[in-house]
Amino acid sequence: MADLVRRAESAGAGIGAFNVIQLEHAEGIVAGAERARRPVVLQLSENTVDYHGALAPLARACLAVADTASVDVVVHLDHVTRTDLVAQALDLGLPSLMYDASALTHDDNVAATRSVVERAHAAGVWVEAELGEVGGKDGVHAAGVRTRPDEAASYVAETGVDALAVAVGSSHAMLTRDAVLDDGLIAEIAAAVPVPLVLHGSSGVPDDGLCRAVSHGMRKINVATQLNKVMAAAVRRALADPDLVDPRRYLGPGRDAVADEVARLLTLLAPTSY
Structure with a gap:
């Protein structure tokens, strides 16, 4: 991840980071990245881990997909709140994770995040954290508390994180693409902290908003x-045939649709390869 970030910063590009729920997601995301000739991040959220009942099977599958790709692929554990999952990620060899201690008080958040960073860095693993409140979890789209540049700088210094997700107007799980980001705040935070910024809730941001966010300093763009x-x-269109029962016949079109959108978004975020 550190190498991708350095390359993206040099190119003024955004790194596309896409959430995986099932194998078809991972295959479609990498197919889209190969078509666009751009690196990509495969993300596994804690919610997805809970859905499958374990981290290892899907994580190992994603690592295998990444290993055979013709572009650089990083497998990342997203929004993990439990230290047992952090330990599992390190044991499995995942190179990157996002630790979310936002439910704790600020002081406890800093202490817990610093502890995870020390443990992860000892294993050579890149750590992202979040400061501020990006709305939309559990279906809630209330505006969150925006990240303050001075607090972001202090948080990074105190925790030692490698990247920071910030609250600048986006919201998780939006079905519409009409979120308006605070470009000025993005630029202020980018100038205040020495680590790359991460945009969560990017699905709700229109294309031009994503491009502006990257130009103002956002580096990793999360899409789920x-x-x-x-x-x-795509699956609904395929299942319009009442006789269709083979999952490959409807999940395949779904996978192809994912590949098309990933290729489009990666090219949008990085007009030239890096």
Whole structure:
């Protein structure tokens, strides 16, 4: 991840980071990245781990998909709140994770995050954290508390994180693409902290908003709901045939739709390869 970030910063590009729920997601995301000739991040959220009942099977599958790709692929554990999952990620060899201690008080958040950073760095693993409140978890789209540049700088210094997700107007799980980001705040935070910024809730941001965010300093762009939307639409079209029962006949079109959208978004975020 550190190498991808350095390359993206040099190119003024955004790194596309896409959430994986099932194997077809991972295959479609990498196919889209190969078509666009751009690196990509495969993300596994704690919610997805809970859905499958364990981290190892899907994580190992994603690592295998990444290993055989013709572009650089990083497998990342996203929004993990439990230290047992952090330990599992390190044991499995995942190179990157996002630790979310936002439910704790500020002091406890700093202490817990610093502890995870020390443990992860000892294993050579890149750590992202979040400061501020990006709305939309559990279906809630209330505006969150925006990240303050001075607090972001202090948080990074105190925890030693490698990247920071910030609250600048986006919201998780949006089905519409009409979120308005605070470009000025993005630029202020980018100038205040020495680590790359991460945009969560990017599915709700229109294309021009994503481009502006990257130009103002956002580096890693997380996308989940947008891929689920295009996959679901393709599956619904396929299942219009009442005699269709083979999952490959409807999940295959869903996977292809994911590949198309990933290729489009990666090219949008990085007009030239890096």
